[in-house]
Amino acid sequence: MNQETNQEQKSFWEKLLAIDRRIIFLFIIVAVALPLFFRVSMRIPVTPVAEGTYGAIESLPAGSKVLASFDYDPGSMPELQPMAEAFFRHAFRNDLKVIIMGLWPQGPLQANIALEEVFQDEDLKAKNLQYGIDYVNLGFTAGNEVVIDRMGHSFEESYPKDGQGTPLSEIPLMRGVRNYDNVDLIFNLSAGYPGTQEWVQYAVDVFHVKLAAGNTAVQAPAMYPYVQTGQLSGVLGGMKGGAEYETLLGIPGRAVRYMFSQAVAHAVICLFIIIGNLAFFSMRKRRKA
Amino acid sequence: MSGEVVGVWIGAILTLGIFSFLYKDNPFYKFSEALFVGVSAGYWFVVTFWQYFLPKLIDNLALAYTVLSVEGKIDYHWVYVLGGGLGVLMLLRLFPSVGWLSRWSLAFIVGTTAGLQFTRYLESNGIIQVKGTILPLIVGGNLNTTIGNLVIVVGTFCGLIYFFFSKEHKGAFGGAARVGVWFLMITFGALFGYTVMSRMSLLIGRMDYLFSNWLHLIG
Amino acid sequence: MRREVPLVLTAMVGLTMIVSHFIPPFNILNDLFEDWFFIIAAFAIYLGVLNLLRVNADKIYKKQADAPFGLVVILGFLVITIPGLFFSGGRSFSDPGTPFYYLYIHVYYPLSATMFALLAFFVASASYRAFRARNVEATMLLVAAFILMLGRVPIGDWMTAWLPEGYRLGEWADWIMDFPQTAGQKAIMIGIALGVVSSALRVILGLERAYMGGE
Numbered sequence: 046m047n048q049e050t051n052q053e054q055k056s057f058w059e060k061l062l063a064i065d066r067r068i069i070f071l072f073i074i075v076a077v078a079l080p081l082f083f084r085v086s087m088r089i090p091v092t093p094v095a096e097g098t099y100g101a102i103e104s105l106p107a108g109s110k111v112l113a114s115f116d117y118d119p120g121s122m123p124e125l126q127p128m129a130e131a132f133f134r135h136a137f138r139n140d141l142k143v144i145i146m147g148l149w150p151q152g153p154l155q156a157n158i159a160l161e162e163v164f165q166d167e168d169l170k171a172k173n174l175q176y177g178i179d180y181v182n183l184g185f186t187a188g189n190e191v192v193i194d195r196m197g198h199s200f201e202e203s204y205p206k207d208g209q210g211t212p213l214s215e216i217p218l219m220r221g222v223r224n225y226d227n228v229d230l231i232f233n234l235s236a237g238y239p240g241t242q243e244w245v246q247y248a249v250d251v252f253h254v255k256l257a258a259g260n261t262a263v264q265a266p267a268m269y270p271y272v273q274t275g276q277l278s279g280v281l282g283g284m285k286g287g288a289e290y291e292t293l294l295g296i297p298g299r300a301v302r303y304m305f306s307q308a309v310a311h312a313v314i315c316l317f318i319i320i321g322n323l324a325f326f327s328m329r330k331r332r333k334a
Numbered sequence: 335m336s337g338e339v340v341g342v343w344i345g346a347i348l349t350l351g352i353f354s355f356l357y358k359d360n361p362f363y364k365f366s367e368a369l370f371v372g373v374s375a376g377y378w379f380v381v382t383f384w385q386y387f388l389p390k391l392i393d394n395l396a397l398a399y400t401v402l403s404v405e406g407k408i409d410y411h412w413v414y415v416l417g418g419g420l421g422v423l424m425l426l427r428l429f430p431s432v433g434w435l436s437r438w439s440l441a442f443i444v445g446t447t448a449g450l451q452f453t454r455y456l457e458s459n460g461i462i463q464v465k466g467t468i469l470p471l472i473v474g475g476n477l478n479t480t481i482g483n484l485v486i487v488v489g490t491f492c493g494l495i496y497f498f499f500s501k502e503h504k505g506a507f508g509g510a511a512r513v514g515v516w517f518l519m520i521t522f523g524a525l526f527g528y529t530v531m532s533r534m535s536l537l538i539g540r541m542d543y544l545f546s547n548w549l550h551l552i553g
Numbered sequence: 554m555r556r557e558v559p560l561v562l563t564a565m566v567g568l569t570m571i572v573s574h575f576i577p578p579f580n581i582l583n584d585l586f587e588d589w590f591f592i593i594a595a596f597a598i599y600l601g602v603l604n605l606l607r608v609n610a611d612k613i614y615k616k617q618a619d620a621p622f623g624l625v626v627i628l629g630f631l632v633i634t635i636p637g638l639f640f641s642g643g644r645s646f647s648d649p650g651t652p653f654y655y656l657y658i659h660v661y662y663p664l665s666a667t668m669f670a671l672l673a674f675f676v677a678s679a680s681y682r683a684f685r686a687r688n689v690e691a692t693m694l695l696v697a698a699f700i701l702m703l704g705r706v707p708i709g710d711w712m713t714a715w716l717p718e719g720y721r722l723g724e725w726a727d728w729i730m731d732f733p734q735t736a737g738q739k740a741i742m743i744g745i746a747l748g749v750v751s752s753a754l755r756v757i758l759g760l761e762r763a764y765m766g767g768e
Contacts, residue, residue: 093727119662349663371626373660517740533669
C-alpha cells in the first residue's frame with residue numbers, strides 16, 4: 046500500500062515537472078495581463094541608488110543647465126519612458142534648463158514624445174515653457190562615444206545646429222554653453238551601447254562632470270560599481286526605477302501603475318522556482334531511498 | 335480608418351504573430367519573423383545611409399569637390415577617399431578571390447577599437463575601480479559601513495583571484511577563489527532577478543499595447 | 554601584403570589613438586580615424602545586409618521549402634528601405650510624420666519589442682525546469698535571485714511587514730545590490746578592464762592576429 050502511494054506521489058512530482066510549457070506560458074500571460082485591469086495602490090520602496098539620481102537633480106538650483114542624453118529606442122519604452130517623463134516633470138518643476146541630445150537615432154524622438162506628454166500637465170502649462178529658452182533638442186549625431194569625447198572640447202563640433210536646423214549660436218539657451226564646463230549635470234537614459242558606461246568613461250572621468258542615470262533593468266546592476274566609486278551619482282533600474290522616481294517626485298504615473306503587474310509576475314516566477322525545487326528534492330529523496 | 339488606426343492594427347497583428355510561437359511554430363510566426371529580419375535589415379540600411387554614410391563620407395567628399403571646382407585647390411577633405419576606399423575593401427569579402435583585401439579594413443577597425451579602449455578601460459574600469467576598493471576595514475562607531483566595506487574588499491579581491499588562472503586553485507589561494515565564486519554567484523543571481531524584471535516589463539508593455547492601444551479595454 | 558599591411562595598419566592606428574590621449578595635437582588624426590571608423594562600419598553593415606539578401610534570393614532561386622519566407626525577408630527590406638531613402642524627407646527621415654517613422658512605429662517596433670518580450674516566457678519556463686539548488690553555489694545564486702525578485706517589487710515588503718523596518722525583503726535586496734553584488738561586479742569589471750588592456754596591447758603589437766582569420 047505504502048509503496049503504491051509512494052509510486053503515485055512520485056508520478057505526481059514527475060507529472061508536475063513535465064507539464065506542457067504552454068501551461069506555464071498561460072500562467073505568465075494571466076499574471077501580467079490581469080493586474081493591468083486593476084488600479085491597486087502599492088507602496089513603492091525606494092532604493093538608495095534611485096535617491097542618488099533624484100537627489101542629483103533635486104539639489105540643482107533654479108536656472109541650472111542639465112544635458113539630457115536619450116540613448117534608447119522604442120524597444121525599451123516600457124522601462125525608460127516613464128523615467129523620461131518623470132525627469133522632465135522634475136526638471137521643469139525646479140526651473141532647470143534642459144539640453145536634450147541622443148547617441149541613438151531614436152533617442153531625441155523619445156524625448157519629444159515624453160515632452161508632449163508632460164506638457165499636458167496644468168502646472169507646466171502655467172509655466173509657459175519656451176523652446177530655445179527653457180529647453181532645446183539638439184537631435185542625434187552619429188559617432189557613439191566619440192561624440193561624448195568631442196563635446197568635451199566643444200558642443201558645436203558635434204552639434205553645429207539643433208534638431209530643427211537652428212545654429213547653436215542663435216539659441217538663447219545655448220549662449221555661453223561651450224562644453225561640459227558649462228553644464229551642471231548630465232542625465233542619461235540608457236538601454237545599452239553607447240550609454241551610461243561610455244558617459245562615465247568619456248565624460249565623467251575625463252572632463253569631471255557630474256552624471257546621473259536611468260538604465261534598463263538588465264544593465265543597471267553593472268552600474269553599481271560606478272555609483273560606489275562616485276563616478277555616477279545614482280541609477281534608476283528598469284520600470285521599478287521609473288516607479289521609484291515617480292514616487293520620489295510625488296507624481297505617480299505609468300510605472301507605478303504597472304508595478305502591480307510586475308509584482309504578480311515576479312511572485313509567479315518565484316512560485317515556479319519553489320515548485321520546481323520541491324519536485325526536484327522530492328524526486329531525489331525518493332531515488333536515494 | 336485613419337492611418338494611425340491601421341498602424342495600430344498592423345502592430346497588434348504582428349505582435350500576435352510573434353506571440354503565436356508560444357503555442358507552436360507556425361506559418362504566421364514564420365511570416366512575422368521573416369518580416370522582422372527584413373525590416374530590421376532595411377532599418378539599419380536606411381539609418382546607416384543617412385547618419386553615417388552621407389555625413390561622414392559623401393558630405394566630406396562633396397566639400398572637397400566644391401573647393402576644388404570653385405577655388406581650384408586640393409582640400410584636406412580628400413583624405414576621406416581613403417576612408418571610403420577602406421570601406422569598399424570591406425565589401426570585397428563577398429568575392430572569395432579578392433576577399434583577403436577586406437582584412438585591411440578589419441585591421442583599421444580593430445586598431446581603432448584597441449587604441450580607444452586601451453586608455454578608457456584602464457582608467458574608468460581599472461584604476462578608478464581599484465582605487466574605490468581600497469577602503470578602511472574598520473570604521474569606528476559604524477558597524478554597517480565596516481561590514482559593507484569588508485564585503486566589498488573581500489568580494490572584489492576574491493573574485494579577482496578566481497579569474498586568475500595562471501596558478502592552480504589549491505590551498506589558501508583555492509579557498510579565496512571559492513569565496514570569489516560565492517560572490518560571483520550572488521552577482522549572477524542579482525543579474526537573473528534584474529533580467530526577469532526587464533523581460534516582464536517588456537511583456538507588460540506589449541500587453542498594455544494590446545489591451546489599451548488596440549482593444550481600448552484599459553483606460 | 555596579406556599579412557604585413559594589416560599588421561602595420563593596426564599598430565599605426567592603435568598607437569595614434571593612445572598617443573592622442575596624452576598629446577593633444579594628435580587629436581586631428583584621432584578625429585579623422587574615428588570618422589573613417591564610422592565609414593568602414595557603415596560598409597560592414599552593408600556587407601551584412603547584402604549577404605542576407607543574397608542568401609534569401611538564393612533560397613527563392615533554388616525554390617527551397619522556405620522560399621516564401623525568403624521572399625518576405627526581401628519584401629520587408631524593400632518596404633522600409635524605399636520610403637526611408639526616397640520618400641521620408643532626406644536627412645529628417647526619422648521625424649514623426651514621415652513614412653519611415655510610421656513603419657518604424659507600427660512594424661519594426663512591435664516586432665522587435667515582442668521578440669524581446671517573448672523571452673519573459675522562456676525565462677519563466679527555465680526557472681521552473683532548470684533553476685535548482687543543486688549545490689552551495691547554485692543555492693546562493695537562487696537565494697540572491699529570489700530576494701531580488703521579491704524585494705524589488707512591493708510584494709516583498711508586504712510579505713515581510715511583520716519584521717522590523719530595516720530588515721524587510723526590500724532592504725535585504727538593497728544590501729545585496731550595494732555590497733556583495735557590487736563586489737562581484739567590480740571583480741568582473743576590473744577583470745574585463747585588464748583583459749581589454751592586455752588584448753589591446755597584443756593587437757597593437759601584432760601578437761594577436763586572430764582577427765585576420767587565423768593566419
